[in-house]
Amino acid sequence: MKCFEFHCKLKELQLLGTLNGGQSFRWKKNIKDGIEQWVGVFKERVWVLEQSFDTLKCQVYQTPHDNMENNELELILRNYFQLDLINLEEHYEEWSAKDPYFKEAAKQFYGIRILQQEPVENIFSFICSQNNHISRITSMVEKLASFYGSKICDLNRVEYYSFPKLDDLAHPAVEEKLRTNGFGYRAKYITKAAQEIVSKGGTDWLEKLKLMDYVDAKKNLITLTGIGPKVADCICLMSLGHLQAIPVDTHMYQIAARLYIPTLSKKKTITESIYKEIGDHFRNLYGPLAGWTHTILFCADLKKFKEVINDDREDKPNKRKKK
Structure with missing residues (x-):
């Protein structure tokens, strides 16, 4: 240690x-x-x-x-x-000057940072996140690690494993094992996406996505099985360094309709054009770090946040759906 x-x-x-x-x-x-x-x-x-x-x-x-x-x-x-x-204190001041809603959120939700995650773990974690809740996503990610990762250590009677390598997830036998362990349709998505990434060049291909502009990187991600616009934006934001990416789920749509774009309240579904309208609004308001501010607003609007944290710990899945 x-x-x-x-x-x-x-x-x-x-x-x-x-x-x-x-x-x-x-x-x-x-x-x-x-x-x-x-x-x-x-x-x-x-x-x-x-x-x-x-x-x-x-x-x-x-x-x-x-x-x-x-x-x-x-x-x-x-x-x-x-x-x-990123110097957050400076940026919080800048964002607060642009947006009174952000200024209010910043009083409690200071110091919220975007993690720079490993792309492989980020991709497959968010494939697991679709139509799911946090405690179950966590369980699936831990299963992936214990099934196909390498053991790191035992700590306080808990075994810890690294996240699997791409080749391990791309093996044809993975899908059936995941299906029998509660992954449902995501089992196929995980195996297919892993195989597709390997065929494109593996981790070298993922590194190239970091060097592309945001729009091109997102387009490339959407070619993978199980990845739509929201998940692609999560990956762009959290592991590829495209900090202007705005993942728009139902919750973010409601924030935009209530506080920023009132005309959205008349819409019934998040179409491709509405998705782009919401993202562009925040990018125009906040600039190249719009995805960072989106994350702070998202946390601040989660019904006192602490209640959500308690729900996750107590495994009450109906409180919040993941993007």
Whole structure:
């Protein structure tokens, strides 16, 4: 285990809203000796984070052959939270000046960051998210990891696994195993999408999507089985660096209709043109980081948010559908 800490203000990173807002499904909140901890898996390591007013304390559990030093691990974590890319305090001031609704939301939902996730995990997590609720998505993602990932460690009597590699998910036998373990139609989507990505060049193809402009990257993602506009935008935003992507689900549509585009209230469905209208509205309002502000507004409008968090922990699926 490696231990380190570094300076990080709450206004630059709020773990609660960032890790429990539906971006990643591999983080859990624990209370140890009265202290809130967040335990999660990324980059084939288990991370335990504790936050104080201006300090982030970190414990990192690695496999025996992995002996990365503290300074390297800190850099991985900083990149994951994009701490050196975006100064949130400055941007919050800018966004608040443009939008009174954002200014009100920012009072409680400060320090919400877009995670820079691994594209493979991000893609297959959000394929699992369709027509689903957070606790079940989390269960599916953990099953994928335990079935096809590599074991990292045991911690507090829990086994932790890395997320599977593309080739492991592309194996023809995967679909049947996932179907028998509660994945339903998503089993086929996962296997087919993995096979399609491998045929296009695998992780090299995914890296190329980061270098494309947002529109082209989204078009390429939509060619994959099981990925429509909303999921493609989630992937663009959360793992490909296209921070202007706006995932529009029913909840975001309701926010736009109520607060920003009143004419939408007369519409009954989210058509392709309405989807684009909502995205363009926020991009025109906020600029190239519109997807970041969308995430903050999304969290702020989730019926007190803490109630949603409790629902997720208590496995009450009817409260919120994932995008």
